Amino acid sequence: xxxxxxxxxxxxxxxxxxxxxxxxxxxxxxxxxxxxxxxxxxxxxxxxxxxxxxxxxxxxxxxxxxxxxxxxxxxxxxxxxxxxxxxxxxxxxxxxxxxxxxxxxxxxxxxxxxxxxxxxxxxxxxxxxxxxxxxxxxxxxxxxxxxxxxxxxxxxxxxxxxxxxxxxxxxxxxxxxxxxxxxxxxxxxxxxxxxxxxxxxxxxxxxxxxxxxxxxxxxxxxxx
Numbered sequence: 001x002x003x004x005x006x007x008x009x010x011x012x013x014x015x016x017x018x019x020x021x022x023x024x025x026x027x028x029x030x031x032x033x034x035x036x037x038x039x040x041x042x043x044x045x046x047x048x049x050x051x052x053x054x055x056x057x058x059x060x061x062x063x064x065x066x067x068x069x070x071x072x073x074x075x076x077x078x079x080x081x082x083x084x085x086x087x088x089x090x091x092x093x094x095x096x097x098x099x100x101x102x103x104x105x106x107x108x109x110x111x112x113x114x115x116x117x118x119x120x121x122x123x124x125x126x127x128x129x130x131x132x133x134x135x136x137x138x139x140x141x142x143x144x145x146x147x148x149x150x151x152x153x154x155x156x157x158x159x160x161x162x163x164x165x166x167x168x169x170x171x172x173x174x175x176x177x178x179x180x181x182x183x184x185x186x187x188x189x190x191x192x193x194x195x196x197x198x199x200x201x202x203x204x205x206x207x208x209x210x211x212x213x214x215x216x217x218x219x220x221x222x223x224x
Contacts, residue, residue, distance in 0.1 A: 002030040002098060003079035003152070004087055007071040009038045011090040012045045014191070018089050019052050027098035030085075032057040033078050037071040039063070069157035069165045076155055084152045086166075090191040091146040092118075097187040101149045109154060109178040110170070113147040113187035121192040129184040137174040138215060141167040147188035154178065164210050171218055 004022060008015070015034075022032055034057065036046045041063045049059045060078060065071050076084070083105060087093060097113060104111045108131075117123050127142050128135045135142055145166040154173055161168040174180070 001081040002027075002083050002085055002149070003081045004030055004032045004085045005072055005075045005079075006032060006034045006087050006089055007068055007075065008034060008036050008045060008049060008089045009068070009071075011088070012048050014090040015049060015052065018087055018092060019057070021092040021094070022087065024095045025093065025098050026095050027102060030056065030098065031080060033075050034059045035062050035065070035071050035075045035078075036060065037062045037065045037067070067159045067162045069159040069162050072155070072157045072165075076152065079152060082152050083149060084155055085149050086145055088146050090193065092189040092191070093146075094187045094189065096185075097147075098149070100183050100185060100187060104181050104183075105149070107179065108181040109151055110143065110173060110180045111149040111183065112143045112181070113183040114185055115144040115147055115188040115190050116186045117192050118189050119191045119193045124186070125190075127182060129182045131179070131181050133174075133177075133179045133181075135180070137171050138218060141170065142182070143170050143180070144188050144190060146190060147182075161210055161214060164214065167211075168214050171214060175218060 006018065022030065034049050036043065036049055036059065039045050041061060046061045053059045058078065062071060062074055065074050101111045101113065114129060115125055117125065127144065132142055143166065157165040158168050
């Protein structure tokens with residue numbers, strides 16, 4: 001069984017598409033945890049998400065939780081299962097995404113997939129495919145966040161690095177010699193739009209500073 005985490009701050013207008021892409025999975029042993037954070041109690045965002053609640057979809061109004069990392073960490077408390085996937089509310093999965101990942105859980109700790117952008121871009125990002133445990137993670141972020149399947153016991157997002165919290169996690173696990181694999185098939189669609197959390201909450205200078213802080217943890221002399 002897979003616990004899927006969907007933190008929601010912005011992007012509620014895309015929730016029906018994203019949930020439908022989960023419901024269309026050929027592998028159906030999953031639960032979906034939707035966490036609404038950064039809004040007042042019983043907000044319109046929460047009410048919209050609540051409409052989709054059913055036996056295997058649960059919606060939580062996390063009114064006292066601020067930031068994506070803290071939201072994700074709190075959502076782990078609601079997970080029943082030992083493997084976790086993340087789907088940002090504005091992204092989509094293709095139908096075989098989970099099915100193609102499951103065979104790799106015996107040999108790997110983190111399993112991603114290839115990806116294609118849609119919306120304001122239709123590019124395919126360049127990420128390492130297959131086993132990339134020996135890839136130099138300091139060169140670039142090699143895991144598409146909405147594609148990941150990861151052992152729950154390895155999950156912890158540092159709120160200091162919100163907006164690049166996923167990259168921080170991958171670097172931490174890489175430094176601990178965990179095993180990574182990216183499925184070559186394009187199974188995740190990442191939406192590019194001006195109203196995304198990243199674009200509206202992460203100014204370029206803030207992003208650069210956070211990345212420098214991350215790199216200092218793993219290569220102390222890279223910046224002086």
